[in-house]
Amino acid sequence: xxxxxxxxxxxxxxxxxxxxxxxxxxxxxxxxxxxxxxxxxxxxxxxxxxxxxxxxxxxxxxxxxxxxxxxxxxxxxxxxxxxxxxxxxxxxxxxxxxxxxxxxxxxxxxxxxxxxxxxxxxxxxxxxxxxxxxxxxxxxxxxxxxxxxxxxxxxxxxxxxxxxxxxxxxxxxxxxxxxxxxxxxxxxxxxxxxxxxxxxxxxxxxxxxxxxxxxxxxxxxxxxxxxxxxxxxxxxxxxxxxxxxxxxxxxxxxxxxxxxxxxxxxxxxxxxxxxxxxxxxxxxxxxxxxxxxxxxxxxxxxxxxxxxxxxxxxxxxxxxxxxxxxxxxxxxxxxxxxxxxxxxxxxxxxxxxxxxxxxxxxxxxxxxxxxxxx
Amino acid sequence: xxxxxxxxxxxxxxxxxxxxxxxxxxxxxxxxxxxxxxxxxxxxxxxxxxxxxxxxxxxxxxxxxxxxxxxxxxxxxxxxxxxxxxxxxxxxxxxxxxxxxxxxxxxxxxxxxxxxxxxxxxxxxxxxxxxxxxxxxxxxxxxxxxxxxxxxxxxxxxxxxxxxxxxxxxxxxxxxxxxxxxxxxxxxxxxxxxxxxxxxxxxxxxxxxxxxxxxxxxxxxxxxxxxxxxxxxxxxxxxxxxxxxxxxxxxxxxxxxxxxxxxxxxxxxxxxxxxxxxxxxxxxxxxxxxxxxxxxxxxxxxxxxxxxxxxxxxxxxxxxxxxxxxxxxxxxxxxxxxxxxxxxxxxxxxxxxxxxxxxxxxxxxxxxxxxxxxxxxxxxxxxxxxxxxxxxxxxxxxxxxxxxxxxxxxxxxxxxxxxxxxxxxxxxxxxxxxxxxxxxxxxxxxxxxxxxxxxxxxxxxxxxxx
Numbered sequence: 001x002x003x004x005x006x007x008x009x010x011x012x013x014x015x016x017x018x019x020x021x022x023x024x025x026x027x028x029x030x031x032x033x034x035x036x037x038x039x040x041x042x043x044x045x046x047x048x049x050x051x052x053x054x055x056x057x058x059x060x061x062x063x064x065x066x067x068x069x070x071x072x073x074x075x076x077x078x079x080x081x082x083x084x085x086x087x088x089x090x091x092x093x094x095x096x097x098x099x100x101x102x103x104x105x106x107x108x109x110x111x112x113x114x115x116x117x118x119x120x121x122x123x124x125x126x127x128x129x130x131x132x133x134x135x136x137x138x139x140x141x142x143x144x145x146x147x148x149x150x151x152x153x154x155x156x157x158x159x160x161x162x163x164x165x166x167x168x169x170x171x172x173x174x175x176x177x178x179x180x181x182x183x184x185x186x187x188x189x190x191x192x193x194x195x196x197x198x199x200x201x202x203x204x205x206x207x208x209x210x211x212x213x214x215x216x217x218x219x220x221x222x223x224x225x226x227x228x229x230x231x232x233x234x235x236x237x238x239x240x241x242x243x244x245x246x247x248x249x250x251x252x253x254x255x256x257x258x259x260x261x262x263x264x265x266x267x268x269x270x271x272x273x274x275x276x277x278x279x280x281x282x283x284x285x286x287x288x289x290x291x292x293x294x295x296x297x298x299x300x301x302x303x304x305x306x307x308x309x310x311x312x313x314x315x316x317x318x319x320x321x322x323x324x325x326x327x328x329x330x331x332x333x334x335x336x337x338x339x340x341x342x343x344x345x346x347x348x349x350x351x352x353x354x355x356x357x358x359x360x361x362x363x364x365x366x367x368x369x370x371x372x373x374x
Numbered sequence: 375x376x377x378x379x380x381x382x383x384x385x386x387x388x389x390x391x392x393x394x395x396x397x398x399x400x401x402x403x404x405x406x407x408x409x410x411x412x413x414x415x416x417x418x419x420x421x422x423x424x425x426x427x428x429x430x431x432x433x434x435x436x437x438x439x440x441x442x443x444x445x446x447x448x449x450x451x452x453x454x455x456x457x458x459x460x461x462x463x464x465x466x467x468x469x470x471x472x473x474x475x476x477x478x479x480x481x482x483x484x485x486x487x488x489x490x491x492x493x494x495x496x497x498x499x500x501x502x503x504x505x506x507x508x509x510x511x512x513x514x515x516x517x518x519x520x521x522x523x524x525x526x527x528x529x530x531x532x533x534x535x536x537x538x539x540x541x542x543x544x545x546x547x548x549x550x551x552x553x554x555x556x557x558x559x560x561x562x563x564x565x566x567x568x569x570x571x572x573x574x575x576x577x578x579x580x581x582x583x584x585x586x587x588x589x590x591x592x593x594x595x596x597x598x599x600x601x602x603x604x605x606x607x608x609x610x611x612x613x614x615x616x617x618x619x620x621x622x623x624x625x626x627x628x629x630x631x632x633x634x635x636x637x638x639x640x641x642x643x644x645x646x647x648x649x650x651x652x653x654x655x656x657x658x659x660x661x662x663x664x665x666x667x668x669x670x671x672x673x674x675x676x677x678x679x680x681x682x683x684x685x686x687x688x689x690x691x692x693x694x695x696x697x698x699x700x701x702x703x704x705x706x707x708x709x710x711x712x713x714x715x716x717x718x719x720x721x722x723x724x725x726x727x728x729x730x731x732x733x734x735x736x737x738x739x740x741x742x743x744x745x746x747x748x749x750x751x752x753x754x755x756x757x758x759x760x761x762x763x764x765x766x767x768x769x770x771x772x773x774x775x776x777x778x779x780x781x782x783x784x785x786x787x788x789x790x791x792x793x794x795x796x797x798x799x800x801x802x803x804x805x806x807x808x809x810x811x812x813x814x815x816x817x818x819x820x821x822x823x824x825x826x827x828x829x830x831x832x833x834x835x836x837x838x839x840x
Contacts, residue, residue: 004808008561011813015564018820019388054419062381069380069828079825087780119770167774 026070043067076265084264093263100272101163101217102260103156110358112157115179116164117171122179122360127186129364134193137366141351147306150187150363151196151234151354152180153315156215156222158357159202163217180357197357198233205229205245212250216273219258220314224276225250227318234319238350240304240326243280251277282325294334298324307331309348311338311367315356323352338367375416377622378574380827386413387626394630403527403550406630413532414495421494424460425530431456432504433525436511436518450512454505461501467491469697496536498694500529502661507543509665515544524550533626537619539637539657542664546632553631561808563628565816570621572819575826577791578615580784581607587776589746593755595771598763601756603777608746609739610788613642616655635660643793645730646723647711647737658694662687681713688712695745700753704744711737 044067047053047060069075083089088096095105095113104112114120134150141148157164161172175181184197202214202222214226222230225245232242243249253275261270288297294312308327310316313335316323324330331346335355343351355362375382390409397405415422435453439446462470468488475485507528511518519525527550534541588596588604596604620637627634641653651659663672667687673680685706692705715723723730740757747753759766796803806812 005557007808007810007813008557010810011564011816012557012561014813014817015568015820016391018817018824019383019391023384023388058375058416058419062375062379065381065385066828070384072828075825075828079822079829082822082825083780083829087778087783089778089780090775117772119772165774167772171772 022070073265080264080266081269084266085269091264094260095165097160097163097165099163099217100270101160102219102258102264102270103160103164104220104260110155110356112155112358113164113168115155115358116157116161116173117168118173118177120179122182126361126364127183130183130360131187131190133364133366134187135191137368138191138193140368146348147194147238147350149194149196149234149237149350149352151198151230151352152184152360153222153230153354153356154180154197154199154202155356155358156220158199159206159222159226160213160215180360183360183363194237196234196237198230201229201233202226210245211247212276216256216258218256218261218270218273220260221258222315222318223273224278224318227315227320228278228322230315231319231322234323234352234354235326238306242322242326245278249279251279253277278322280322282321285321285325292334292337294332295337296332298327298330298332300325300328300330302326302328304328306349307346308350308352309333309343309346310352310354311335312354313356313359316354319354335362335367340368343368375413377619377626378571378579378823378827380824383824383827391629402630403521404523406532407523407526407530410527410530410532410535414530414535417495417536421492424464424494424497425500428457428460428500428504429526429529430522432508432529433519433522435508436525437520439508439511440518446512450508453508457501457505457508461497464491464493464497466693466697469699499538499540500535502540502658503529503543505665506540506661510543510547516547519547519550531627531632533623533630533632534634537616537623538655539620539623539634540661541634541657542661545635549632555629555631559628559631559633563625565625565808565812566621566628567625568816568820568823570618570623570625571823573614573618573621573791575823576819577784577788578611578613578618579826579830580781581611581788582615584776584778584781585611591771593752595769596756596759596766597769597771598759598766600769600771600773601759601766602763603773605739605743605746605756605760607777607781607785609642609742610785610792612742612745613638613792614788640793640796642735642738643731643797644734644738645727646715646719646734647708648715650734650738651708651712658691662691666690680716684712685709696748698748700744700748700750703750704741707741707744708737 044060044064046064047057049057053060083091084094084096090096090105093104093106095103097103104110107114111120138148158178161169164172181197181199184195187193187195205214212225213223214229215222228242228245232244235242255271256273256275257267257271258273261267264270283300283302285298285300288299290296294314302325304327306327308323308330310323310330310332311334312332316332320332324332327350331342331348333342335353351368353363353367375386377383386409390406393405393409394402411422411425414425418425432453435449438449442449468491471486471488475488478485507519507525510516519528528541528543528546585604585607588600589608591600617638624634624636635657637655637657639653639656641650644650644653667683670683670686671679672683688705688709689702690705691708692702695701695705719733723733740760743757743760744750744753747756799806
């Protein structure tokens, strides 16, 4: 009985410690050593209180506290380790695949898995909208003497489908039912728009047994090598030739954990990737200060005469050094911050609209449209 | 504020425990009332006034019953009517108007606008507790409380305020004035609380993700296999969710010196629907038995009256769970089987316990379809998929999007924990309780829950609306 009482007391002591100590220790931790910004977002500020907000303030407080739970990063890390390393549990964002490959799982952000499995289809109305939009853009560019090219970057989920879980691999639709490829073929048949779709180029590299991966295992993007292949395909379309990627051009740089590992808060545990560089003599490039994240201007000592404007997403990061070095002046703009003024001020000779294929539906929008401000 | 939230675990509970310990005993009731009202106001900053009205009104009613004993019947009628009218207004007005509109529509008459009344959290629970107090005073089982604070504590005490168990006044009235917090009681409270938290966070919430995902699909996409997967997951989800919350409530009560009655006793080991209702949400069925079934005559007025009384009780049980005919159907469905067991199933069930268990489980599982899916037509389609799964084999849905290895592991643990392991352990279970191994296990469970809660924001609670 005495032993059981001691055990009861110990249980009580540890329970009480568990509900008091973390907060007390946290209060004693310097501000800068508290939760690291591992979530790639702004943590909520403490909500101001007023009687008008009396109904919403408790919820805001809980949201704030959930963002600032003591030792939050470590707790998330510990739990995700268990979920991912033991059970390989998919999360809202990340789908674990084979050989430590991670894939992007979000259904409300292009849903690349859904494209592969036929859960997302190309609707005829959307295809027609895209045709009309791109034809209009092409015509306007052509009238202004500007070359217009669309680059659809193949998604990792398609190029690395062999690393998807078996239950998904069984459901992959044939090529002729894959929406981005359906769209590319449709656009090539029904519009004068120049479409670059380096899927075959990448596939050929893989088929030839190229020993280096072209996409990251723990990131949503292609790596520098995949970006080089995509760049080469784009530049070929523009009449600029880069040498094919050979083994002796590949330089291994170091370990890397990508955005998907980051999303699991397991960047230390999933540091499986390697970053690569391509050894290639390229014209020197100078970069301006960014106007905003991802928006730069470049100058190079290339002999090319045309000026390039690239409307891009994050897949262009791996292409940037190879593409911008081939043009004397390049303006690079994120599609969300592209405006008509950029077109007017920069006055390019070539416009490239680059986007990853899971966002193909965005081709129905016109990022170059002149918007009358109200 | 949910028990399974970090705000509760790392802010509210530590503060309330600390202050409760530090304050002199005579101040603790008042302090716990303040803490409980704050707890309620946290989720209902406006309807806290309704809670306070209920407290004051029912306390006055109890005093009036005692003081004006000649008119106590009238006082009781007024009090019960007022309480039920409040409940009807906030919970059932929309349903009543929609039903009336259906009649008007059939008659070709213009329909009424359906009022959008917000349902106060826990109104079904605290109204039933208030009624328990008033009726117990009326029956002379207990004396009316002279101190408003004590009635306030009984009605509003935060451990059982929003999700039960429904505590009858005569079960706790002595404890309101005379209770002690001993090491044994507090330790037992910690045990129950952590077991409950683990049930809710590590079992129910994980199964809920899968079940909710499948139930959220269009019915045309649900195959027979998926329907069975969803309902079996839901069967365990609702048990661990509700029993886990009850465990937490009972555990918290013990930490403050209260002993509440058990609310669940391995209901999925039942071998009849009658037995099921002696093991499932015991406090609700006890309340209905004591305050509805027995006053109606119970089983003492012949067979027909017994069945009538059962039908009324189960009609009300269904209605209590939600303002929708699907809940009423679910209640009457259980009532029907209660009657059938009395009429002719009793003997066959006794002879074949395994068959009885399968029968009971199937009845309960099918019943959950109508409990979970409010749209009756969709619920019927769902049940059809369960009954004829070979006709609904094809689907474009990827089941692994919803059910993964963790779900399967948790489901298996859920099956084991719902009764088999307790039977299997037998005497060993008694040794496990309050052992060092259990203490270590509980602390691991607690910290795993903390990690899960920190990692997840998905934390629904099924009975929250009641």
